[in-house]
Structure formats: structure tokens, C-alpha cells
Amino acid sequence: MDDRRSSALVDNVAQLRAAFKTTRIEKPFTIDTIVILPDHLHVIMTLPENDSDFSGRWRRIKSLFTHRLVASGVPVVRNHRGEFGLWQRRFWEHTIRDDADFERCADYIHFNPVKHGLVASPIDWPYSSLHRYIRAGILPADWGGSGEITGNFGRRGE
Structure with missing residues (x-):
């Protein structure tokens, strides 16, 4: 936007x-x-x-x-x-190159509400496919916790 x-x-x-x-x-x-x-x-x-x-x-x-x-x-x-x-x-x-790249990008997306200070934990944000990942058993309900995830998530220079 x-x-x-x-x-x-x-x-x-x-x-x-x-x-x-x-x-x-x-x-x-x-x-x-x-x-x-x-x-x-x-x-x-x-x-x-x-x-x-x-x-x-x-x-x-x-x-x-x-x-x-x-x-x-x-x-x-x-x-x-x-x-x-x-x-x-x-x-x-961004074209996803491999499974590791997909995981980095998906993690970045799911953690974004925390990064922007909207919630303390990714699970607390209602408008996220994270909930679908948890229901499918792909990620645990406490994924992302309330701490910082490290990595550059496919972005240069961070």
C-alpha cells in the first residue's frame, strides 16, 4: 500500500x-x-x-x-x-530458488507482524497463513515465540 x-x-x-x-x-x-x-x-x-x-x-x-x-x-x-x-x-x-529459500521467505512473512510491533508472537496475528501451517503440523504453535528470528530472509544487506 x-x-x-x-x-x-x-x-x-x-x-x-x-x-x-x-x-x-x-x-x-x-x-x-x-x-x-x-x-x-x-x-x-x-x-x-x-x-x-x-x-x-x-x-x-x-x-x-x-x-x-x-x-x-x-x-x-x-x-x-x-x-x-x-x-x-x-x-x-522474488523467485524461490529451493526449499531453504522458501523456508526463509515463509519465516520472514510469518514473523512480519512481530517485526512491525503489531503482536508479541506470530501466533497472535489473525491474518496469517501461519495458522494453516500449525493446523497442518508443519510448524508448532509456539513457532517464533516472542523473540527475534535471526537471518536476512533473502534480503541483501540486513
Whole structure:
């Protein structure tokens, strides 16, 4: 999201989920890992074989979500170009290289609410695929505890 003071995503999580659902029907993909924060989100998605249209999917998700908000009367500010200022113009794409890279990125995503000071433990954040991982027995319920996870999580220079 463009406005880091916004809480539009968690305030309107049902509309965001609907935008994802519609986009997945139109342009299939799997959500492997996700966290929705007040002002931004992180997701690892898998596209069908021989399909690399991440941009089209993000464009559709953003458009559907924004139009749902506007239609429901939520005030959405336009920027100086006349575009809705709800979203950043770009997204960061990273191709997962191997299982270790997937694990680093998934850990970063699941720990993000703690990193941003929203909760003391990742399990306390309701808008996270961490809960699905715990139900499936992939991670323990106390994963991430209330301490710091070390590592650069695929990002350079940290």
C-alpha cells in the first residue's frame, strides 16, 4: 500500500479476500504463504506451469479490492496522477530458488507482524497463513515465540 499509516487491508479483509478469490478463479494461482498487515501484505504464490504473469494477478487484485472499497463508500484518496493512492505502483518479486529459500521467505512473512510491533508472537496475528501451517503440523504453535528470528530472509544487506 502507498499510505503506510493506513489500516485499509485489515479493516476490509473480507473485500481483500474476495479480490483474491475472484482473481484466483480468473487467473489461477496457489497461496503458499501470506500475511495481511494493516498497510501492506506479503505472499508467496505459485502460478501454473509456464505462466509467469504475477503482474496481471496483482493488477487484478488491486483493482478489485479498490473498486469494492469505493463501491461500499470507503473513502479512497487519489494521488496527484489521479490514481487511487491505496497501493504502491510496483511490487517486489522474488523467485524461490529451493526449499531453504522458501523456508526463509515463509519465516520472514510469518514473523512480519512481530517485526512491525503489531503482536508479541506470530501466533497472535489473525491474518496469517501461519495458522494453516500449525493446523497442518508443519510448524508448532509456539513457532517464533516472542523473540527475534535471526537471518536476512533473502534480503541483501540486513
